[in-house]
Amino acid sequence: MHEYIHKKYGAEWVGYPSIVGAGNNGCILHYEENTRTRVGTDMVLMDVGAEYHGYSADVTRTVPVSGKFTPRQKQIYDLVYQAQEAVFKLCREGTPFNQLNAKAKEVLADGLLTLGIIQDKKDVGIYYPHGCSHHLGLDVHDKSNYGDLKENMVITVEPGIYIPQNSSCDKKWWGIAVRIEDDVKIGKDSCELLSWAAPRKSEDVERKVAEKSILNEFDLPDLRPGKKAF
Ligand SMILES: [Mn+2]
Structure with missing residues (x-):
């Protein structure tokens, strides 16, 4: 559906293969099989x-298929949201690029510690194994010198938490994967959120999922055995 809508708006291609993973598959960072339907x-x-x-x-958006986050999903989701909000505040000219990830790590480490998922802040990398930001341009991971942010640079802000099956925390957390990724344009004193149209707050995501979709009326026809051709 996303790719269909991109085309409807006149986009020529996808920027990269779509990554759509349910539950534990969300823990696989470049999961592209996208095959699970139940x-x-x-x-x-x-x-x-x-x-x-x-x-x-x-x-990136992470949504509860049932329409409502379970309490544990919501705890993880809201923590990732909090980290993203904290990083947005640093998105302005002059901020050293690596400070963005440092901030995301700090917020996520605090949260994971409070939830009892890690016992030591330095273990945050077990559940947050990537960086928070990259530049966007002709390439989806555009290059730069990764120095200080400058006005009109466009970057992503994408903290996440991934707790695969068999992780060394309580198994009640297993299979939870959340990433929230937005695209921002750096300004002199703040940033402009380019991907504002997709809801980010957990309550707003639930509200969006609850909305009626044209797909509610879309029933696939039954598949029947072939007919005699002549
Ligand atoms: Mn990205």
Whole structure:
């Protein structure tokens, strides 16, 4: 559906292969099989972006398929949201690029410690194994010198937490994967959120999922055995 809508808006391509993983599959960072159709009460992590006239977007949303986050899913989701909010505040000219990830790590480490998922802040990397930001441009992971942010740079802000099956925390957390990724344009004193149209707050995500979709009326026809051709 995302790819269909990209085309409807006139985007020529996807910026990268869509990543759509339910539950534990969300823990696989570049999961592209996208084959599971029965997802129960899991969340679905969708990392999708259009390429428009040569420039790529890169946006991730994680939604509860049932329409409501379970209390544990919500605890993890809200923590990732908090980390993202904290990083947005640093997105302005002059901030050293690596300070963005340092901030995300700090917030996520505090939260994981409070939830009892880690016992030592330095273990945050077990559940947050990637960086918080990259530049966007002609390439979805555009290059730069990774120095200080400058006005009009476009970057992602994408903290996440991934707790695969058999992790060394309480198994009540297993299979939870959340990433929230937005694209921002750096300004002199703040940043502009380019991907504002997709809800981010857990309550707003639930509200969006509850909305009626044209797909509610879309029933696939039954598949019947072939007919005699002549
Ligand atoms: Mn990204």
